[in-house]
Amino acid sequence: xxxxxxxxxxEISRELENEVLKIALERFSATYWSKRNAAIKNLPYYNxxxxxxxxxKTWSIEHIDELIKMTKENIESLGGTFYLARNAxxxxxxxxxxxxxxxxxxxxxxxxxxxxxxxxxxxxIKKGIEVVETDLGEWIIQLRNEKPSHIIYPAIHLTTEEVAxxxxxxxxxxxPPDATKLVRIAREKLREKFVKADIGISGANVIAADTGTxxxxxxxxxxxFSTNAPPTHICISGMEKIVPTVEDAVLISxxxxxxxxxxxxxxxxxxxxxxxxxxxxxxxxxxxxHGPKEYHMVLLDNGRSKMxxxxxxxxxxxxxxxxxxxxxxxxxREIGGIVWSHKYMGGxxxxxxxxxxxxxxxxxxxxxxxxxxRCKAICPMEIDTPTMILKIREKxxxxxxxxxxLISIAxxxxxxxxxxxxxx
Amino acid sequence: MRYGLLYWSGCTTSYLAPELSGNVVxxxxxxxxxxxxxxxxxxxxxxPLLLLGDGGSFSELAADVSEVIxxxxxxxxxxxxxxxxxCFVNYYPKLSGIKVMHTTHLIYDAVKNGKxxxxxxxxxxxxxxxxxxxxxxxxxxxxxxNILTSIPNVELVEMSRSRENSxxxxxxxxxxxxxxxxxxxxxxxxxxxxxxxLNVDAVITACPTCIKxxxxxxSISEMLYGTKGLAIYDIxxxxxxxxx
Ligand code: SF4
Numbered sequence: 239x240x241x242x243x244x245x246x247x248x249e250i251s252r253e254l255e256n257e258v259l260k261i262a263l264e265r266f267s268a269t270y271w272s273k274r275n276a277a278i279k280n281l282p283y284y285n286x287x288x289x290x291x292x293x294x295k296t297w298s299i300e301h302i303d304e305l306i307k308m309t310k311e312n313i314e315s316l317g318g319t320f321y322l323a324r325n326a327x328x329x330x331x332x333x334x335x336x337x338x339x340x341x342x343x344x345x346x347x348x349x350x351x352x353x354x355x356x357x358x359x360x361x362x363i364k365k366g367i368e369v370v371e372t373d374l375g376e377w378i379i380q381l382r383n384e385k386p387s388h389i390i391y392p393a394i395h396l397t398t399e400e401v402a403x404x405x406x407x408x409x410x411x412x413x414p415p416d417a418t419k420l421v422r423i424a425r426e427k428l429r430e431k432f433v434k435a436d437i438g439i440s441g442a443n444v445i446a447a448d449t450g451t452x453x454x455x456x457x458x459x460x461x462x463f464s465t466n467a468p469p470t471h472i473c474i475s476g477m478e479k480i481v482p483t484v485e486d487a488v489l490i491s492x493x494x495x496x497x498x499x500x501x502x503x504x505x506x507x508x509x510x511x512x513x514x515x516x517x518x519x520x521x522x523x524x525x526x527x528h529g530p531k532e533y534h535m536v537l538l539d540n541g542r543s544k545m546x547x548x549x550x551x552x553x554x555x556x557x558x559x560x561x562x563x564x565x566x567x568x569x570x571r572e573i574g575g576i577v578w579s580h581k582y583m584g585g586x587x588x589x590x591x592x593x594x595x596x597x598x599x600x601x602x603x604x605x606x607x608x609x610x611x612r613c614k615a616i617c618p619m620e621i622d623t624p625t626m627i628l629k630i631r632e633k634x635x636x637x638x639x640x641x642x643x644l645i646s647i648a649x650x651x652x653x654x655x656x657x658x659x660x661x662x
Numbered sequence: 663m664r665y666g667l668l669y670w671s672g673c674t675t676s677y678l679a680p681e682l683s684g685n686v687v688x689x690x691x692x693x694x695x696x697x698x699x700x701x702x703x704x705x706x707x708x709x710p711l712l713l714l715g716d717g718g719s720f721s722e723l724a725a726d727v728s729e730v731i732x733x734x735x736x737x738x739x740x741x742x743x744x745x746x747x748x749c750f751v752n753y754y755p756k757l758s759g760i761k762v763m764h765t766t767h768l769i770y771d772a773v774k775n776g777k778x779x780x781x782x783x784x785x786x787x788x789x790x791x792x793x794x795x796x797x798x799x800x801x802x803x804x805x806x807x808n809i810l811t812s813i814p815n816v817e818l819v820e821m822s823r824s825r826e827n828s829x830x831x832x833x834x835x836x837x838x839x840x841x842x843x844x845x846x847x848x849x850x851x852x853x854x855x856x857x858x859x860l861n862v863d864a865v866i867t868a869c870p871t872c873i874k875x876x877x878x879x880x881s882i883s884e885m886l887y888g889t890k891g892l893a894i895y896d897i898x899x900x901x902x903x904x905x906x
Contacts, residue, residue, distance in 0.1 A: 250844055268855070271823070566823075568830045568848045569837075606844070608837045609713060610830030611798035627835075631715030640715065647839055648716050651723070655705035656673040657839065 243641030246577075246602045253573045262397045263574055270565045273500025280502055281492075288618035291493045294486045295556040295619065298478075299546050305447040305480040306537065312450030316512025317525050318533035322477065325540045326356035326594075333439070333472055334361055336534055340470055342367055342436035346428075348454070348461040349373035350441030351389050351559070352474055352538055355581050355594055358439075370431045372460035374424050381408050387575035388583065390498045390561035395574045428460070438468035438530065442475035443494060443559070444487035449511055452535070453487040455494060457505040465510060471530040473510070477537040478546065478555040484509065490558055493618045497560035541593030550629045554589040556619045563613035563623060569606055578606055585613050585623040592630055601639045604630040666737030667697040672746040673706050674870040682870050685898045686742050686765060692905065693772055697740070703730055709749040713836045720753070728756035738763050742898060744795035744869045751800065764796060765898050766805045766868050773812050779906045780813055787817045787862045788900075791852075791876065792828040793869035806868055806897055813904055821856040829856055831867075833875040849879025854887050864893040866900055 253259055278284050298305055310320040323329035337345060345367055353359065359369045359380075371380040375393035379386060382404050386392030393401065402415035405423055413419065440461055444453040452473050454461050465471050481487055488507070495504050514529025525531050546555045564570045564584045575583030580599040582590040588603035609624040617623070634640045650659035669690065671683040690697050705727055711720040731739060738761035741747050750762040772778050790810060796802045803825045810818045823829050832838070832848025853876065857865055865876055876894045883889045895903075 247841055247843075250841060254843060254847055264855075566827075568832065568851070569844065571829075571851060572844060572847045605840065606837075608794070608830045608832060608834035608845075608848070610794040610834045612794075612827075612830060615798055615826040624835075628712060628715060631713070632717055633715070635715040644714055644836070644840055647836060648711055648714050648719060651706045651708065651711055652719060656677055657706060657710045657836075658673065658677050660677045 241641045241643070243602070243605070243643060249577045250573055250606070253577050258397055258400050259395050259574055262395050262400075263571055265397070266391070266394050267566075267571050270500065274496060274562065274565070277496035277500045277502055281496060284493075284496070287489055288493050291490050291558065292556060292619050294481050294490065295558070298481045299552065299555050302477065302480065302546060305482065306477060308447040309445060309450050309480055309535070309537075312448070313512060313533070313535050316450060316533070317515070318450075318512050318535060321534070321536045323536055323538050323540070326538075329356050329474065329536055329538050329540070330358055330361045332536055333358060333474065334365055336470070336472060337362060337367055337437055338365060340436060340532075342470075344368045344370065344431065344435045345437040345439055346431050346435040346464045346468065347371050347376070348438070348440040348456070348464040349376050349392065350439065350474060351386070351582070352441055352476055353439065354386060355540065356538065358474070370428070370435075372428050372431070372464050373456075374421065374458060374460075377424060377428065378404060381405075385576065385579070385581070387579070388561060388564055389559055390565070395576055432463040432467045435464075435468040436470065438464040438466070438471045440465050440471065440473050442473055442479050444490045445475060445480045446482070446484040446487040447480050448483050450535075451484050451487065451509050451511040453484075453491055454508040454510065455491055455498075455504045455506075456508070457499070457501075459506060462506060462508055465508065466529045469526065469530055470532040470534070471510075471513070472534045472536065474536040474538065477539055477542050480537075494558050494560045497562035497616075497618055545589075545593040551589060551593070551626055553621050554586065554593075554623075554626060556621055557586055557590075558619060560618060562616045562618065563621075566616050567612055568610060569608060573606075578603060585627055586621065588630055589623065589626045592633070597630070597633055597637055598639060600630060601634050604634065605641070605644070666735075667695060668731065668734050668736035668739045669697045669699045670704065670707075670731075670739050670741040670743075670746060671699070672741055672743030672870070674745070674874070675743055676704070678874060679870045682742060682873075682896055682898065685896065685902050686740075688902055689765075689769070689898055692902070693768075693777055695768075698734060698736070700730060700734070705730070707746045707749045709745045709753075710836055712749070712753065724754055725756065728754055731757060731760065736760060740765065740768060742868070742870065742896065744793040744800065745871065748795040748799050764800075764802065764868070766796070766802060766809065769809050769897060769901055770805045773809055778901065780815075780904055781906055782815055783904070785815050785817060786864060787819065787860075788864045788866050789819050789821055789857060789860050789862045790824070791821075791831065791865050791867040791872055792825060793867055793872045794828075794830050794834050796868055797828055798826055806866070809897060809901075810866060816904070819860050819862060821860065823856055831869075831872040831875040832879070833871045838871065838875060845875060846878050846882065849875040850883045850886070851879075852876065853879045853883040853892065854889055857892065858883070858887075858889040861890070862892070864895055864900075866895050866897050868897045870896065
């Protein structure tokens with residue numbers, strides 16, 4: 239009997255034979271593992287940081303309503319706007335409205351998985367707004383019309399050679415497979431966009447409630463440009479990102495960075511607290527000096543409240559999106575994150591997808607896990623993804639989404655006393 | 663050394679690697695440990711049901727299996743399967759009072775008490791693969807390593823990813839049955855990236871499922887990438903080979 243699972247296995251099979259992916263993941267896996275370990279070795283207080291980070295996140299999720307309220311009040315008092323979007327549609331509508339009211343022609347974007355989650359780009363483009371991704375990896379996959387394959391490294395499924403081919407095609411002239419040259423091209427092409435953009439859209443790595451500050455981590459400098467050059471900045475993020483204080487936010491950034499990229503510190507950490515302002519002339523408050531005059535924060539629920547209230551899955555909302563669990567996952571190492579995702583990838587992605595996009599979309603993700611526990615062991619927050627994966631598999635069975643092939647294994651056990659259907 | 667022991671081989675060993683249960687029996691003989699086995703009354707422990715999300719069927723099955731085991735009144739249940747081991751320890755409340763042992767516990771005790779006479783001989787350079795259910799999920803990391811380092815002619819070298827960082831053999835979570843091509847590919851990478859740089863003669867592990875997958879992975883890696891041919895042994899097998 240053919241099922242969606244057979245079709246999905248076909249996709250996996252193609253990925254296993256994808257030569258570009260094979261090389262890209264081989265290079266990535268070796269480099270990531272050694273860089274990350276070296277960084278952790280150089281952080282004598284890493285265990286202190288990550289244990290404290292877990293305490294902060296645990297407390298924050300317990301007090302999320304209070305933190306949201308505080309964030310809203312602070313941002314509004316700074317002259318910004320705050321909007322809590324119930325779901326993807328609500329968030330897209332709100333952002334589109336902001337753009338349309340400002341007659342926006344061009345929006346530049348810093349990397350944001352939440353905008354992937356809600357398919358924001360597609361919606362804005364439909365309204366005739368040009369959307370340009372400015373993170374190098376995101377820009378590459380935007381040129382290729384692909385989705386991100388990793389929450390930290392969106393284009394990690396590609397080799398330098400393949401990126402050069404993409405650039406050559408886009409520019410209509412031969413570009414050599416040389417990272418320095420490729421980066422140079424991105425710098426030149428994107429610079430004008432930053433200046434011309436009407437809107438800058440960013441995500442948030444962490445949000446501090448007591449000041450309404452957004453913390454953004456990056457190395458390229460594109461986030462600084464995107465959130466600084468355009469007259470309007472829209473920050474859109476999941477509501478679970480809020481912690482009580484700026485100090486907490488910075489501490490969490492110290493846990494994200496080594497796990498994400500193997501650095502002790504990123505090149506840039508931006509702390510943004512409302513729109514740009516001055517009071518240099520007679521102490522008269524004026525908004526929008528060199529940075530944006532307008533600042534809008536959109537926080538997204540889209541299943542998150544449900545996740546936070548569910549004792550079986552609450553832990554998934556402690557995730558600080560460092561990507562370590564994907565980067566050293568044995569399954570990810572083989573198939574990457576294009577096939578093994580709806581929007582979010584891998585094991586932790588299966589949990590997220592269940593709440594943001596539904597159980598049916600999470601089914602293939604949850605069934606591709608070896609439940610080996612590698613993710614839990616590397617996760618700085620000690621999130622027990624494998625146990626949650628089994629809980630999702632329970633839900634799948636109850637919802638009739640478990641493929642017949644897997645049901646037959648269970649039937650074998652019940653009928654023959656072994657999973658193979660062998661006669662004793 | 664008497665345990666009042668019930669030997670539980672588990673489905674993978676019984677159906678896919680019967681020679682391994684032969685090896686366990688042989689080792690028990692060497693150690694002079696009396697034991698019983700359930701024979702055809704041994705059913706699946708139900709662990710794959712948990713992996714498939716069928717908690718309801720699991721509870722029913724576990725209740726039956728618990729009854730059968732308890733009817734034997736053993737002091738301890740011994741298994742060479744980390745899946746069964748993890749399952750008994752964590753999901754069989756009715757077995758409380760009966761000690762559950764993995765073969766690495768048995769061998770470690772035997773080594774510690776000087777019950778095993780190593781034959782010596784040619785030097786063997788090995789690495790140890792941590793089965794997920796024994797290592798990460800049950801915290802048994804040191805026992806197998808202590809056993810291996812106490813064998814005079816065995817040299818143990820570690821993979822760069824070992825213990826809690828160990829790469830799964832690829833067979834976990836029923837992946838070997840559900841998506842076999844992916845499952846095998848993980849084993850190929852394990853051999854190629856983690857094992858082959860060590861230039862070892864053998865990979866030692868302590869799980870029948872890992873053995874199956876790593877053997878597949880090793881022969882494919884040898885064919886495709888020209889990595890050196892490797893012996894893949896269960897620690898029980900290795901001990902039998904190296905003792906009188
Ligand atoms: S689950 Fe843990 S390791 Fe994975 S992205 Fe979240 S915090 Fe990082």
